[in-house]
Amino acid sequence: MTELSGPLGPLLCLREVAVTYRGRDGEAVQAVRGASISVHAGEIVGLVGESGCGKSSLGRAAVGLEGLSAGSVTFKGQPVPTLGRGTRPVAFRPLQALFQNPYSSLNPRRKVGHQLADGLRASGEAKTGARISALLAMVSMPASAADRYPHEFSGGQRQRLAIARVLAARPSVLVADEPVSALDASAQAAIVTLLRELREQTGIGILFISHDLGVVRQIAQRVAVMYLGKIVESGPIGAVWGEPRHPYTSALIAAAPVADGAGRLPLGLAGEVPNPSAPPPGCSFHPRCPIAEVRCRAVDPPSLAVGGGQEARCLFACDGTSMSQGSREPTVARGGNYEQLP
Amino acid sequence: MLELNGLSIMRRDRHGWVSLVDEVNLSLGRGEVLGVCGESGSGKTLSALAVLGLLPAGMKTKGSIIYQGEELLGASRRRLRAVRGREISVVWQDPSTSLHPLLSVGTQLTEHLRYHLGLGKTAAKRRAIELLESVRVPDPQSALRGRPHEFSGGLRQRIALAIALACEPKILLADEPTTALDVTVQAEILRLLRELVDERQLSVVLISHDLGVVSSLADRVQVMYAGRVVECGPRARVIGAPRHPYTRALLSALPGSSAAGSGIQAIPGTPPLPGHLPAGCAFSPRCGFAVASCSSERPALAPVDEAVVIACPVDPFAASVTK
Numbered sequence: 001m002t003e004l005s006g007p008l009g010p011l012l013c014l015r016e017v018a019v020t021y022r023g024r025d026g027e028a029v030q031a032v033r034g035a036s037i038s039v040h041a042g043e044i045v046g047l048v049g050e051s052g053c054g055k056s057s058l059g060r061a062a063v064g065l066e067g068l069s070a071g072s073v074t075f076k077g078q079p080v081p082t083l084g085r086g087t088r089p090v091a092f093r094p095l096q097a098l099f100q101n102p103y104s105s106l107n108p109r110r111k112v113g114h115q116l117a118d119g120l121r122a123s124g125e126a127k128t129g130a131r132i133s134a135l136l137a138m139v140s141m142p143a144s145a146a147d148r149y150p151h152e153f154s155g156g157q158r159q160r161l162a163i164a165r166v167l168a169a170r171p172s173v174l175v176a177d178e179p180v181s182a183l184d185a186s187a188q189a190a191i192v193t194l195l196r197e198l199r200e201q202t203g204i205g206i207l208f209i210s211h212d213l214g215v216v217r218q219i220a221q222r223v224a225v226m227y228l229g230k231i232v233e234s235g236p237i238g239a240v241w242g243e244p245r246h247p248y249t250s251a252l253i254a255a256a257p258v259a260d261g262a263g264r265l266p267l268g269l270a271g272e273v274p275n276p277s278a279p280p281p282g283c284s285f286h287p288r289c290p291i292a293e294v295r296c297r298a299v300d301p302p303s304l305a306v307g308g309g310q311e312a313r314c315l316f317a318c319d320g321t322s323m324s325q326g327s328r329e330p331t332v333a334r335g336g337n338y339e340q341l342p
Numbered sequence: 343m344l345e346l347n348g349l350s351i352m353r354r355d356r357h358g359w360v361s362l363v364d365e366v367n368l369s370l371g372r373g374e375v376l377g378v379c380g381e382s383g384s385g386k387t388l389s390a391l392a393v394l395g396l397l398p399a400g401m402k403t404k405g406s407i408i409y410q411g412e413e414l415l416g417a418s419r420r421r422l423r424a425v426r427g428r429e430i431s432v433v434w435q436d437p438s439t440s441l442h443p444l445l446s447v448g449t450q451l452t453e454h455l456r457y458h459l460g461l462g463k464t465a466a467k468r469r470a471i472e473l474l475e476s477v478r479v480p481d482p483q484s485a486l487r488g489r490p491h492e493f494s495g496g497l498r499q500r501i502a503l504a505i506a507l508a509c510e511p512k513i514l515l516a517d518e519p520t521t522a523l524d525v526t527v528q529a530e531i532l533r534l535l536r537e538l539v540d541e542r543q544l545s546v547v548l549i550s551h552d553l554g555v556v557s558s559l560a561d562r563v564q565v566m567y568a569g570r571v572v573e574c575g576p577r578a579r580v581i582g583a584p585r586h587p588y589t590r591a592l593l594s595a596l597p598g599s600s601a602a603g604s605g606i607q608a609i610p611g612t613p614p615l616p617g618h619l620p621a622g623c624a625f626s627p628r629c630g631f632a633v634a635s636c637s638s639e640r641p642a643l644a645p646v647d648e649a650v651v652i653a654c655p656v657d658p659f660a661a662s663v664t665k
Contacts, residue, residue: 050524051495053492154612184381184551190608211524214597218606255529257554261582261598265558268530272494 010038021216046216102158113146119168138331156187235310377560415447437498496527575650
């Protein structure tokens, strides 16, 4: 992704990040293999992929919960330290994380108000009742919620409380890993609306990690699609959704069932996700790709810019016609010598 | 094939009996896929458990469950054991919990065949391989020796499906069969289910909170709210042109279905808890179309035409649908 530096540059910037886990028998499993993504102020960036693609590892690396084996993560230009036993440097408190399961991110034995006060105290703020009520109001919960325990709330309400807890730190960037996946459709819609409003009101930047491209389309301005540890396509959500340039993105879109009553079956994708400890040579997607050619087995495609900020790691990204039903010409066709921007 | 008449399920708590499922009617024809949808806690899964005679202890039932003319509610344990797995079988949401983690796939498949069909060892094994082939598990020979954890989620669900189909049941209850799966895998499983329905004239009750999933597979759709049926009819009608305000609201909360990037709308409030149902229509406190009588009179399911029934006397979308 093209990035600026200075005050207009991204708040959170991940460059060529690699995360490696050691398997039981000592083999290295590369969960993330050189992924770059950035989040600017007031921007929601979606990170989409199926289970095991490395999106959560990348999200954890973004907040310092996972060590890097290569690349860098910076927040406001400073490298994000990997969390150890010590306290987190004050400079990184505005970088916060939100997880899928609000049942496990709230303490079941303490009142909501106390837990919000913890967050305020940790960020050096006075834990006044007014401030706690204000936090609850930001997530559309009544002030009376402060005197209750997490189990007294529904899943959607609990996720609101977890968001209020995060907001206590006055974050400028939030890394949200599947924050709506455990919720019913209506509660999902409510949380998505809430995050969108928070972005508009506070100018927070959000890295929104989800397996559901449909949800991401509702919330994000930009999106990155991940497959087997690499970002295979990225760009403005409208362009990526409307005219995907990577066959995997197309497959994700075609596989989502549509609730229109027409009874159309979604399109599947043959095969299985390969073992990340032994990724296929060449393009990682070629064994399942409907348009793969012989050279796809040999060449790992670089990220090709197709114009309008959209990029795809596919040798055919600039052919335009092959991926989507539409057949518009690509606006810019750049050759294979694409470089990661500094 | 299967008919539920006025099925009610109650649970005992401190204050007495609490109704979880309230007078649910359902009918399932041969080779038909009936989608049952609603939010969590709407009673979808409990109804399925009741059909299988698997309700947890301490629950009381009323009404009737008729399978091919035979009453299953209150049937003997022995009879239920014979029906379960043989005539009516089930696939659950999470294949990693419905499969035994320590037994090989082969053991779990052949056990079933030998118990219900009385097959010998070799015959059961041969049949097991056929079954795995029919759900397209690659290399069935060696898959039989594997244990569930060696397979991906999608393959595990295929194996669970093979077990469910082992005795060629007439009815398959599929409770959120694709919810735990990735979207591309989900699509493959939905296509597989459709093939099985078409090939074997299998009847399926597809329970899912995902209206997209229901829309792509079901022939008829039944929407539940707080333990009651609020709308039922052909898929094209219920999902394509919903009549009940709750169905409408559920659809507009879906991210995938709205065309633009800002169309989703949450339903205000939260679903009521069992035992704390509002008087009248249970959806009335969250409904934008409620009138005074909604909070006092419990609406009965009534036909709006020959195909669709709804439990809403206000019927605010009558005009928009009949045009």
